[in-house]
Amino acid sequence: xxxxxxxVDGAKILLSYATAAGALVLTAxxxxxxxxxxxxxxxxxxSLATTALVFCFFEVLPHHPVGVSEVHLILGSTLLLLFGAGxxxxxxxxxxxxxxxxxxxxxxxxxxxxxxxxxxxxWGISLLAERIVPARTAxxxxxxxxxxxxxxxxxxxxxxxxxxxxxxxxxxxxSNLAAIGxxxxxxxxxxxxxxxxxLAVLAAAKALHRASRGPMFTLRLHQAA
Numbered sequence: 001x002x003x004x005x006x007x008v009d010g011a012k013i014l015l016s017y018a019t020a021a022g023a024l025v026l027t028a029x030x031x032x033x034x035x036x037x038x039x040x041x042x043x044x045x046x047s048l049a050t051t052a053l054v055f056c057f058f059e060v061l062p063h064h065p066v067g068v069s070e071v072h073l074i075l076g077s078t079l080l081l082l083f084g085a086g087x088x089x090x091x092x093x094x095x096x097x098x099x100x101x102x103x104x105x106x107x108x109x110x111x112x113x114x115x116x117x118x119x120x121x122x123w124g125i126s127l128l129a130e131r132i133v134p135a136r137t138a139x140x141x142x143x144x145x146x147x148x149x150x151x152x153x154x155x156x157x158x159x160x161x162x163x164x165x166x167x168x169x170x171x172x173x174x175s176n177l178a179a180i181g182x183x184x185x186x187x188x189x190x191x192x193x194x195x196x197x198x199l200a201v202l203a204a205a206k207a208l209h210r211a212s213r214g215p216m217f218t219l220r221l222h223q224a225a
């Protein structure tokens with residue numbers, strides 16, 4: 001979902017600074033909630049883990065440019081289910097920044113757009129999880145339809161934000177619409193894979209419940225709300 005250089009440029013890029021500020025405010029709110037519920041050490045430990053994982057997702061896993069952006073296997077819903085919304089948000093923002101600073105400096109001007117595209121859908125699925133996962137259900141007992149709903153919502157949010165930035169930058173030209181369409185079609189293919197990864201990871205956490213309990217993982221992984 002890295003926005004390609006030149007999709008939004010000039011004075012228009014100022015909008016991305018404002019949206020990124022809003023996204024980081026949401027991150028602070030999610031992190032504060034985790035801090036209050038589970039403590040600062042747990043939040044810090046999980047944030048380090050998610051930052052390392054996000055960096056690997058972007059830099060190590062296969063990714064391909066398609067249309068106006070790149071297709072990545074970000075696993076945002078997986079991070080949410082394992083580590084909680086606060087640590088997942090910090091990891092997405094920090095992992096993206098580390099990649100830009102040390103491996104892809106040409107992406108830094110687009111950081112505001114990219115971080116908005118990652119964080120706002122994460123905040124959305126954190127609210128969705130509260131609605132579709134009953135309070136009595138631990139995440140390790142999630143069903144496929146619930147994992148699918150979270151994945152569709154997250155990936156759909158990413159596609160929607162990428163489309164917004166592309167339309168904002170270049171309008172409704174036929175070539176731009178075609179590039180957006182090809183990206184959206186390719187990206188939604190991730191939806192076929194991510195719920196299965198989520199369920200596999202949750203099944204492993206359930207089987208290895210002794211190892212997956214403790215400050216590294218969100219309490220909700222094994223406990224009802």
